Amino acid sequence: METVNILGIKINKINMDSAVETAKSYMADGGFHYIFTPNSEIIMAAYKNGDFASKINSADMCTADGIGVVYAAKILGQPVSGRIAGYDLVMRLLEDLPKIGKRAYFFGGAPGVADEAKEKLEKKFPGIEICGSANGYFDAEREKEIIADINEKKPDLLLVCLGFPKQENWIFEHKDELNVGLAMGVGGTLDVIAGRAQRAPDIFIKLGLEWFYRLLKQPSRIGRMMALPKFLFTVIWKKVTKSK
Numbered sequence: 001m002e003t004v005n006i007l008g009i010k011i012n013k014i015n016m017d018s019a020v021e022t023a024k025s026y027m028a029d030g031g032f033h034y035i036f037t038p039n040s041e042i043i044m045a046a047y048k049n050g051d052f053a054s055k056i057n058s059a060d061m062c063t064a065d066g067i068g069v070v071y072a073a074k075i076l077g078q079p080v081s082g083r084i085a086g087y088d089l090v091m092r093l094l095e096d097l098p099k100i101g102k103r104a105y106f107f108g109g110a111p112g113v114a115d116e117a118k119e120k121l122e123k124k125f126p127g128i129e130i131c132g133s134a135n136g137y138f139d140a141e142r143e144k145e146i147i148a149d150i151n152e153k154k155p156d157l158l159l160v161c162l163g164f165p166k167q168e169n170w171i172f173e174h175k176d177e178l179n180v181g182l183a184m185g186v187g188g189t190l191d192v193i194a195g196r197a198q199r200a201p202d203i204f205i206k207l208g209l210e211w212f213y214r215l216l217k218q219p220s221r222i223g224r225m226m227a228l229p230k231f232l233f234t235v236i237w238k239k240v241t242k243s244k
Contacts, residue, residue, distance in 0.1 A: 001061070004078040007047040007235060009038055010057050011064050011073065015081035019063055020092045026060060027102050027156040027181035034059050034171050034183040037086035039066030040231035042164050047234065052165055055172040063089065068228045072235045086186035091193075093157060098127035105150055105180070108136040108161030109190040116194035131155050136162050151179040158183040161190045 001022075003010040014022070026033035036059040038046070046053035056062060063084035064070055073080045097104060106114040114133035121128050132153040134146040150158060158180040160167045167185035175183075191197035 003062075004073045004076060004080060006069065006072045006076065007043050007231075007238065008053050008057075009043045009046050010062060011038065011069060011080060012061050013073075013078070013080045014061070014063065014084070016084050016088065016092065019061065019084050019089055020096070022061060023089065023093055023182060023184075024096065024100060024102075027100075030181075032175060032178060032180060032183070033061075034175065034185075035061045035063070035089075036168055036171075036185050037063045037065035037084070037089065038069065040068030040072070040228050041066075042168075043069065043072075044231050044234070045165060052168070055168055058172060068231050071232060075232070075235055076239060086184065087189045087192055090159060090184065090186050090189050094121060094128060095125050097129070097157065098125060102156035102181075103129040103131040103153075104157040104159065105131055105153055105155035106133040106159050106161070106190055107146065107150070108134075108159070108163075108167070109194070110196075111135045111137065113190050113194045113196060116196070117190045120193060120195065147174060147177055151177070154179050156181040159189060160185050161187060163187055 002013045004013055005011075012019075023035060026035075036042075036056055038056060042056070046056050063086070064073065064080045065083065065085050067083060070080060070083050094104065096102075106117060108114070109117075112135075114130075114135065118130040118133065121130065132149055132155065134149065138146060158178065160171055160183055162170055162185075164185070164187060167187065171178075171183050171185055188197055
């Protein structure tokens, strides 16, 4: 797949339909694959940490999760097809699981979140099979038990919802131990599915203003939101200095 290099991170130039079909092919081919969905904050963290950048780039696919990443690709003259948010990609895959006879496992969130998400998905997508779950609170001993449970259940799709950078590091560090088809690091996806968190209204998402909606709901996020202008400034600065 063609990629665009944004501050050292390779983002796949792929649309949603192709991303869904690629992800399903990963689940079907008998090997282990993993997908990351970097936004501007994750890319900036990787830009400052070469080890983390290597882990992100090791993924089979990285999608542009965030309007900042879409803008950055345009600035670099290599536009992507559009934003592919981790939540949206996951929901497309979960909808298709009963049709293709695949199973999912949920790892992450507070106690009870995965069960609530499972209950809502079973109503939304009849026939879906969530074969296991584990919350995101664990020590070294509990982690071994979680990995053993995942491998015993052999899910086709493993959602790791531990938040960045923990989920990306966890998938990378255990990639040789996991008996699954596809693992995805997708942050607060389970919280949204369970109804414990809300996405921005569709109009904000379509206009690329989901970040602004979050800021309106949580003004305390202003520090984190500054990552977006810093990210775009860094992309522009790197482009200008490289051309000299």
